[in-house]
Amino acid sequence: MGSPVKRSVAEHQRAVLAALEPLPARDVPIGSAGGAVLATDVHSRTPIPLFDNSAMDGYAVRRADLIGAGPDHPVTLPVIADLPAGTSARPQVGPGTVARIMTGAPMPPGADAVVPVEDTDAGTTTVTISAEPAEAAHIRRAGDDLAPGDLVLRAGTRLTARHLAAAAGAGHGTLAVHPKPRVAVISTGTELVDPGTAPAWGQIPDSNSYLLAQSVTEAGGTPVRIGAVPDDESEFARLLAEVSPDVDAIVLSGGVSVGAFDVVKAVLAPLPSMWFGPLAMQPGKPQGFGHLADGTVVFALPGNPVSVYVSFEVFVRPGLRRLAGDADPRPVLVDGVAEVGWRSPPGREQYMPVVMDDGAGGPVRVRPSARRGSGSHLVGGLAGADGLARVAADVSEVRAGDTVAVLRGVS
Ligand SMILES: Nc1nc2c(c(=O)[nH]1)N[C@H]1C(S)=C(S)[C@@H](COP(=O)(O)OP(=O)(O)OC[C@H]3O[C@@H](n4cnc5c(N)ncnc54)[C@H](O)[C@@H]3O)O[C@H]1N2
Numbered sequence: 001m002g003s004p005v006k007r008s009v010a011e012h013q014r015a016v017l018a019a020l021e022p023l024p025a026r027d028v029p030i031g032s033a034g035g036a037v038l039a040t041d042v043h044s045r046t047p048i049p050l051f052d053n054s055a056m057d058g059y060a061v062r063r064a065d066l067i068g069a070g071p072d073h074p075v076t077l078p079v080i081a082d083l084p085a086g087t088s089a090r091p092q093v094g095p096g097t098v099a100r101i102m103t104g105a106p107m108p109p110g111a112d113a114v115v116p117v118e119d120t121d122a123g124t125t126t127v128t129i130s131a132e133p134a135e136a137a138h139i140r141r142a143g144d145d146l147a148p149g150d151l152v153l154r155a156g157t158r159l160t161a162r163h164l165a166a167a168a169g170a171g172h173g174t175l176a177v178h179p180k181p182r183v184a185v186i187s188t189g190t191e192l193v194d195p196g197t198a199p200a201w202g203q204i205p206d207s208n209s210y211l212l213a214q215s216v217t218e219a220g221g222t223p224v225r226i227g228a229v230p231d232d233e234s235e236f237a238r239l240l241a242e243v244s245p246d247v248d249a250i251v252l253s254g255g256v257s258v259g260a261f262d263v264v265k266a267v268l269a270p271l272p273s274m275w276f277g278p279l280a281m282q283p284g285k286p287q288g289f290g291h292l293a294d295g296t297v298v299f300a301l302p303g304n305p306v307s308v309y310v311s312f313e314v315f316v317r318p319g320l321r322r323l324a325g326d327a328d329p330r331p332v333l334v335d336g337v338a339e340v341g342w343r344s345p346p347g348r349e350q351y352m353p354v355v356m357d358d359g360a361g362g363p364v365r366v367r368p369s370a371r372r373g374s375g376s377h378l379v380g381g382l383a384g385a386d387g388l389a390r391v392a393a394d395v396s397e398v399r400a401g402d403t404v405a406v407l408r409g410v411s
């Protein structure tokens with residue numbers, strides 16, 4: 001049995017992204033659009049502000065009535081209306097009169113400035129004003145911010161709180177977004193038990209389905225955690241058929257290597273739409289990717305927990321972000337300086353879980369987070385990892401002081 005040629009990490013990442021397209025856009029209420037990627041440009045439907053309005057609680061006045069007013073020359077005028085924010089009244093403010101006005105209320109016709117209440121005696125039938133307002137004082141003009149038709153948000157924006165506020169202010173109750181991918185998570189392995197239950201001899205807790213479900217959430221998807229299933233081919237095939245109509249993607253762990261009971265490979269490798277093969281990567285060597293006959297995307301990851309974490313960050317997260325509409329979902333790496341040295345297997349691109357020390361303004365410093373390095377079974381050490389240091393396939397040893405590329409994890 002010879003070793004098949006290994007695909008590089010970059011080739012596999014390209015193959016994954018090339019096979020995926022953003023999910024078709026749909027209109028959703030803006031209250032549900034947070035975190036999604038906008039599918040179309042959004043323009044303002046109205047001017048912002050919508051109408052000239054007061055920036056202060058005070059009095060809408062005709063400035064000409066108050067030329068020369070001051071503490072030593074107070075001017076007393078009748079109050080002809082009371083205008084709270086939200087009023088539909090539009091009283092005419094004639095010469096020698098004022099209207100009491102609150103912040104956000106529309107400026108009444110005839111008035112051309114606002115005097116803050118602090119510069120008055122706060123009267124309600126007549127008011128004594130002891131300041132001369134500047135021209136157009138404390139008026140917020142219609143369209144100061146945006147004119148109708150102005151661009152508010154660009155297609156491709158991942159919507160955050162401030163984007164939603166701008167869209168709402170511009171008159172939009174719904175937005176066209178790429179939906180969040182729904183992603184089923186299934187762990188395969190007869191040895192797996194639910195965490196917290198006592199494992200019998202030979203059994204271990206299923207950690208992968210929890211890692212993957214939470215990773216899907218953190219990547220902006222909606223996880224459907226099925227949990228652990230035994231290595232039974234017909235049961236596994238039935239489960240896939242049952243789950244796939246309800247989801248956009250399925251992330252599997254385990255059963256993709258060359259073992260005698262590798263159920264994922266046994267059931268899926270015969271499909272022409274699935275690719276299986278070794279990657280020149282450590283950890284994460286055996287992988288599968290493709291889709292089921294109904295189009296559901298499948299990521300088949302190796303079972304070792306660190307391999308699952310690394311494979312998610314390098315392939316699955318970018319893939320899910322592509323489904324979610326991100327134009328360039330490839331991971332962003334930063335430079336880090338190795339605090340200690342470690343070994344890397346020749347011919348495989350290594351992803352070493354590392355602690356990242358951001359330092360005080362200096363370069364990021366990194367060191368392996370697990371006592372025993374990048375072993376793919378070291379699930380305990382994952383908890384201390386802030387990111388993954390990438391070591392090129394042709395490098396067999398990282399020395400203290402070397403610069404490595406680091407993929408920062410979700411914190
Ligand atoms: N003869 C060979 N054996 C192996 C090779 C190889 O090239 N030749 N590759 C090794 C590498 S590298 C990896 S990675 C694993 C991948 O194997 P599988 O994807 O088939 O995974 P399993 O055998 O099902 O499990 C591997 C390991 O991970 C544990 N595991 C599985 N699922 C979970 C889970 N949900 N939670 C926690 N731990 C899990 C499982 O018990 C095994 O210890 O193959 C190597 N072997």
Ligand code: MOO
Pocket residue numbers: 281282283284285286302304307376377
């Ligand atoms: O590829 Mo395996 O994930 O190295 O342990």
